Structure formats: structure tokens, C-alpha cells
Amino acid sequence: MRIGGLQKVTLLDYPGKVACTVFLPGCNLRCPFCHNPALVLPDRATGGLSTEKLLAFLETRRGKLDGVCVTGGEPTLYEDLPALLRQIRALGFAVKLDTNGTNPDMLEALAQEGLLDYAAMDIKNSPDRYAETCGGVDLLGPVKRSAALLMAGAVDYEFRTTVCAPLHTPEEMAGIGRWLKGAKRYFLQPFVDSGELVGSGMKPLTKEEIEALRDSVLPDIPSTQIRGQ
Template identity: 35%
Template sequence: MVKSVSNITPFTLLDYPNKTACILWYAGCNMRCLYCYNPEIVFGKGKFSFPEMISFLESRKGLLDAVVFSGGECLLHKDIVEQIQTVKTMGFLVKVDTNGSKPEVLKTLIEQDLLNYVALDFKSNRESFSTITQSDLFDQFEKSLQLLLNANIPFEVRTTYHSELLAKEELHDMIDYLKYNEYTGTYYIQHFRNNVETIGQLPDSRNRLEHQLPENPNLKIMFR
């Protein structure tokens, strides 16, 4: 039996806005982001089968509002649409964390009304994308962003900032890009946490940006 989930976080108040949730961490990813905190998930194998996940979720009915599908990249898995559909029919809200590399899967989930919330990773501008992610998937990210902009689903855009990987000028470009595409949600900038194992061998990130980015009245920026 296929074991696609690497780990389960049984309870969180941080990953789905204003809801109690658990997180299913799917193994494997099609990017190799240098700052990635989860090399054991990206490179490792799953430990839990889908029936095991369902058994766990059955025990959480009435205790949790939502299930977060994360990774790695959860949308890579061939049965993910059916798995999300099953969880949705159990009465849970569904949130997906994605790097945006599988717009065709995202489109199916939107068309089948299976998503309640999406967190989309905005890794970098086009120029730095291949260096940071070790992939050539920026066009797919753009397609996913456009799908979400045109769907009636709450979603957030988020970027992990490491001072050695993204210059402040590049972040300005990314902010302008979101404004140009008429994104009106919150843009979350997540400061890299030093002293953790990552895919790339990185020096410490040194700059914090709270007071270094321009005011943008049409885009709310929050730091994590």
C-alpha cells in the first residue's frame, strides 16, 4: 500500500486562520529550495498510508475544523484529488499549501469546489527562481496565481526571506508584481530561522525587513 504522508501534526492553531487544524505532510517535492526546513520530507519516503490518515481523522471529528495538506509538495501525488475529496466529505475544511507547480491539479480542485483556503509560495522573481528553487517552474507558479486570482477562494501569498538569497530590491520587484496582478490579500514575508538544517548550506540570514520596505497602500504586508 502506498504511503505518501511523511508525518502528521495532530493539532495547530497557526496554519489555518482562526481554525483548529491538523497538518498532513506529504513526502517528496519537485523543487529543492536552498532554505527549505524540511529536507527529511523532501528527500524521504512516506510513513503513513491514506487509510491510516482517515483512521486518524475519524478520531478527530468534532475536535478539528480543518485539515491542511502540505509537504514537500502535496499536489504531486497522483491520488491527491480523491484524497482531498474524501477528507472534504468527512466534514473538514481543506487548506492546501503549494509551491504552485501543479496548476492543472489546482484547477481540478477549484472546479470541484474542494478547497476552502490556499497558501501559495512565491519563491522569488523570475530572474532568481531557478537559483533558489533549483527548478524551472516559474511559469507554472504564474498559472497557479492566476487561477487563484480568478477563483472565489480565500488564499494567501507568502515568501521566505533569506538575506543571502533575496535582495531587498528583488522583494520590491515581487511586491510590484503582486500589485500589477491585482492581488489584494495579505502578503506574508517569513524570516528565515537560522540554526536549522536546510537543503542548501547557507550562512545566517542577517537582515530583518520590518522597517526597510516601502509602504504599499494597496497591499498589506505582514512579517512572520
């Protein structure tokens, strides 16, 4: 497995833990607001390190870091992801997985084997606009299976949506609320234009606009929060 990148310490990526973040390259979606094109688009891939070097680094961080966040790209595309997580857990680290939810079979297998302590699943938009928001890729069925799996208690979790114009409106957010009614944790993440995006035409929302989106979800998901506020 090729590791796309490593952030050696983070206080943000894994709630409540001091962690590092491991980036796995490659993704099966093309969300226009994605700010990691080097991890999504093969022709933009750069650098990386081997699994052996990653594990050697983690060995030096035993007792210093609490956990490891595995993100992408989309980590569940890798058939050898379970083997990597077993090695990470054998070193004593908690594991958080970031996923787009398009591979429910892998997610379920990881949960059943006890390889995950926390999962953060991206919810791209309401069901009606899901394929559009993913760059035209229609994988709503598997995404719904993954969401249901998490809500059934397979592993501790959060849902999160990166919100931007013109894709996210109060109507779309209300649709998400109806779909994920009663979710344990749901975060709205403000889109930030880094200048390096997969697509074009995306614009940040104002604080007031994001609060209006939150208010559209709150009746169905009272746990909804705006990340960073």
C-alpha cells in the first residue's frame, strides 16, 4: 500500500485525542469542492511513503500519540486496509476512519473485526442531489447502507457535510435531516477555497448562510453543529 502523506500530529482530526493523520491516495468520487486533488486525481499524485516507514514512525510515537486518523482519498478502496489497521492497533493506537461511505461491505468488515474506534462519514448532500454533488457518480445506494450501519451502532461515529454555494441550500439540508433523522453527531464544515480544487464554480457561504443551513437540519438532527464555531 502506498501512503500518500502523513501529518505527524493533529489536535483537530480525531476528536478528543492527540493523533497523526495518514492520507491514502485515490478516490471514486469527484466532488468539485474537494481541496485534496493530489489525493484524488492520479495525475496530480506526488511523493508518499511506504507502509514500513509509516509503521516505523508510529513505533517512535507510542505513548506520545493517542490515535491515528486514516483518511484519503477514500481509504476503503484498498483491499489491504484491514491489514494496515491491524498493524496500527497492534502498536496500541486508537483508529479513526474518514470515509465517503461508498464501500459499506468494507466498513462493516472493519467494524465487525473491531478495527475501528471512530468513523467520520461524509454526507455530500441530500439524496436528490447526491450524484450531482459527487461529480456525477451515482453511489447513493451504498452510501445509504453505510449510514444505516453507523446509525445502528456498528461503531462510534459522526456525519459531516462540507457546505458551499451553489450546492447546499436550506431545502437540501432539510432533506439530509429527514434522511439521517436522529443521528448521533452531525457537523457542517464551511467550504474554504484553497485555490487547489477538483472542480470549479464553488463559493464559500457566509456565517449567516451556514447558520440558516444548520437551522434547517436541527428539527430532525438536534445534534447538528457548525465545526469551528
